[in-house]
Amino acid sequence: MIVKFGPSRHVTTTEAVNLWMIKKVFGDDIPVPELFGWRVDSEGYVFIYMELINGPTLQECWNQLDTDEKTTVVDQLSRITENLRKLRQDPSDQFIGSINRQPLLDYVFADQPTTGPFPNVKEFNDWFALCHQLRFEHRYDDPNRCFLPDDGEIKLTHADLNRRNIIIPSTNPVRIFVVDWQQSGWYPDYWEYCKATWTVSYKDEWRKDYIHKYLEPRPDVGEIFAEYTAAMGAF
Template sequence: MAPSPSVSSRTIFLSSLPSDPTVVFQDSSFFSRNNGQPLPTLSEVLAKSVVQNSAEDHERDRPPPVFFESLGLAVKFGRDGSVSISEGQCQWALRRVLPEVPVPEIYGWSTEDDYVLLYMEMVKGVTVEKRWPSMTEDEKTGFWGALSSIVSSLRTLSQDPDDQFLGRIDRSPYYDVSFSNPNRPPAGPFTTVKGFHDWLSLMIRQGIDVHWPGMKPEEIPDPYREMLPDDAQVVFTHADLHPSNIMVNPDSPSTIIALIDWGQSGWYPDYWEFCKAEYTAEIGSEWHGYMLRFLEEPKAIDGFIEYTRALGY
């Protein structure tokens, strides 16, 4: 059956996403490159973490990823919800639906005890955070042109017209450091932008009802609510475009090899990508100056700042 006119080859359907708790992509390059060697077990990953990470980092719910260099393998892992298979689903989908966006190849994922492990390509490159100070003006201009193009490409993705929502790619609640908190209700999924904004508004009013005797949180005035545009478009968003998450070719740093760390990604209002990227930038820095040249600052930036500050980010 031919797709309807509203459905394109860049549409992501939930039914197409691998969703089992443990998935191995036998057709991935890992197995052809390593003669069918199996992916490391949890015990092997933890043993590698003891060697590669400090004792303090190893004990975190989400230690730094570990690398099996001879296998060309990186393993991102964590427990208690700090890592989700939705990140692996995102990388799997983008490689197939949007190949012009550079993401690490995903080889599989597994769940064991309370751990989730994501097995992926070990990207050979350097973060633009490390390379930026020694880049020429032409290289910096080329880099930002490439990043702007990638962001534009992400926005060409579409959802199933019969199942549109705001949340992670698998329709699970958002995991965004600016508002996610185990002490708050789950952040979605939401069926409308207004629903998401109303949730943010309610979250900043919870706990301050002691200053408004006799009023419920939803009855407390919110002076910032009108600063969030309910008519914003919903687009696919990386949501953490910090320079430490952008890998470039060390010899040609205007070439972006991969965007990494898709753990906060999902379907967000269209202003979210810029706002999150700017919020982690040093205002007035050269990096921020290039950002303003190549990415359009949305009108919602002031509202975003007020809400994230109120939420403790």
């Protein structure tokens, strides 16, 4: 067993709820640590008790994997993201936010006022495009806002699918576990791709050759996403 703990601004009960939900809904189709429980102490510290997955992260062992092993990892990630996106909200009661209809917990918004949930993609996009102007007394019509698509679907999203959050306990055969579900929730369908590319350099092999194999490429939105996050100071 391993215990993840910290003040509620860094470790949240929402992550525990996310883990519980993923295991209950998807079972072994989405490999995650088993959740044993959670609590909040009198000082506001959150403790999450979960299964310890022994093994290196994908970041740590990437250069030691051969091409076939890398392909197997990406194939498993593709099945995981496909399964996540199969889960749908009630069409008459949609929202963007944490899965328990709470404010957004994405690190992109860490320095922004707590906000959400939003009733639709357009209102979320309006907020996202405005964030970098919140500190200004006078605001302007943003010429890039029109490049954020308002007609996309709302999808269940991990929101931090980088190699540090993928553990490989076995390479014979290759098997992966996905960890760190704190930022997860319901987001526009472009969010998973934008966040995955945001966490790695442009020249990295992972970005150039692999991310597009397990996530639908959205480079047009990705460029706007990168501009907004940079303007917000979210690096």
